[in-house]
Amino acid sequence: MWKWLHPYANPEVSYHFTNKLLPWLSALSAVFLCIGLVWALLFAPADYQQGHSFRIFYIHVPAASLSMGIYVSMAIAAFSSLVWQLKLADASAAAMAPVGAAFTAIALITGAAWGKPMWGTWWIWDARLTSELILLFLYLGVIALHNAFEDKNLAGKAAGILTLVGVINIPIIKYSVEWWNTLHQGSTVSKLGKPSMSLDMLWPFIFCFIGFALLVGVIICLRFRNEILARNSIRPWVRELVQQSAIK
Amino acid sequence: MQFNSFSDFINMGGYGFYVWLSFGAAALILTLLLITSKADHQKIIMQIAKRKQREDKLRQAKVLRKQQNEQHKKELNEVTD
Numbered sequence: 099m100w101k102w103l104h105p106y107a108n109p110e111v112s113y114h115f116t117n118k119l120l121p122w123l124s125a126l127s128a129v130f131l132c133i134g135l136v137w138a139l140l141f142a143p144a145d146y147q148q149g150h151s152f153r154i155f156y157i158h159v160p161a162a163s164l165s166m167g168i169y170v171s172m173a174i175a176a177f178s179s180l181v182w183q184l185k186l187a188d189a190s191a192a193a194m195a196p197v198g199a200a201f202t203a204i205a206l207i208t209g210a211a212w213g214k215p216m217w218g219t220w221w222i223w224d225a226r227l228t229s230e231l232i233l234l235f236l237y238l239g240v241i242a243l244h245n246a247f248e249d250k251n252l253a254g255k256a257a258g259i260l261t262l263v264g265v266i267n268i269p270i271i272k273y274s275v276e277w278w279n280t281l282h283q284g285s286t287v288s289k290l291g292k293p294s295m296s297l298d299m300l301w302p303f304i305f306c307f308i309g310f311a312l313l314v315g316v317i318i319c320l321r322f323r324n325e326i327l328a329r330n331s332i333r334p335w336v337r338e339l340v341q342q343s344a345i346k
Numbered sequence: 347m348q349f350n351s352f353s354d355f356i357n358m359g360g361y362g363f364y365v366w367l368s369f370g371a372a373a374l375i376l377t378l379l380l381i382t383s384k385a386d387h388q389k390i391i392m393q394i395a396k397r398k399q400r401e402d403k404l405r406q407a408k409v410l411r412k413q414q415n416e417q418h419k420k421e422l423n424e425v426t427d
Binding site: 140141142143144150151158161196197203204207211212214215316317320323324327331336339340341343 | 348349360364383386
């Protein structure tokens, strides 16, 4: 595995690989999102209790679970950067943080817009909502630390430690609906057991989820290549690349 | 199709405001993030190009100053001779 992974520790190789990956990811994401969202808005049946308000589910649930997934990948990147001093891992962690923050914000906003008609309130200080809000603050802290130091290695170290400490919040979010009494409903789309959802509601969800996950990939790739360029600005290959695009 | 007319679709069985608020907010946030992430690429390239230009200019100035100094010295020597 190391033999296969080794060339990707080179920023130049990673930069060109990311560039090649981007159009494919973008196209796939657009296809899945178009199918998923049209299906979710027009063709999925309304919920027998929640009526059409349930369509918020198709954004809320992917956003919330991706906000946690991105955090876990960011923590893995931060860990590899702290332990093995992989500079690219730092760059990828810095690329992921704003995307995670955006999806956390979307989960919170759509949750509020769903909570108002269903629970009668935009916000309540219950376990699930509060721990998700803390996730947003963790992301904002990580972004701030990445930008707080001129020396990117130092910034990566500080942000990485905050990221690793914040991992404790992830199981709290995940199991908050089981550990505490909460207004928030339990999971309806569990991967291991049978999903407690009819198939004509589940299929559009799967499309939306994959589409959003691919979109996360697209935005992380875009930001990752920016980070690589900014961090390697004095390297000859970047200089050459800059000159070529300046001629264009 | 779950809706009979376009106004039905917008109305979302009375939940229109909340549904469109959610979809609108998500679309706005993701579009902004996507556009800024894409635009930053060009911005960073321009920044690096500018820095390179400045460095080249400094290097040229250094070479020029050295030449002028040598010229000046030579002239002084000629005068004193």
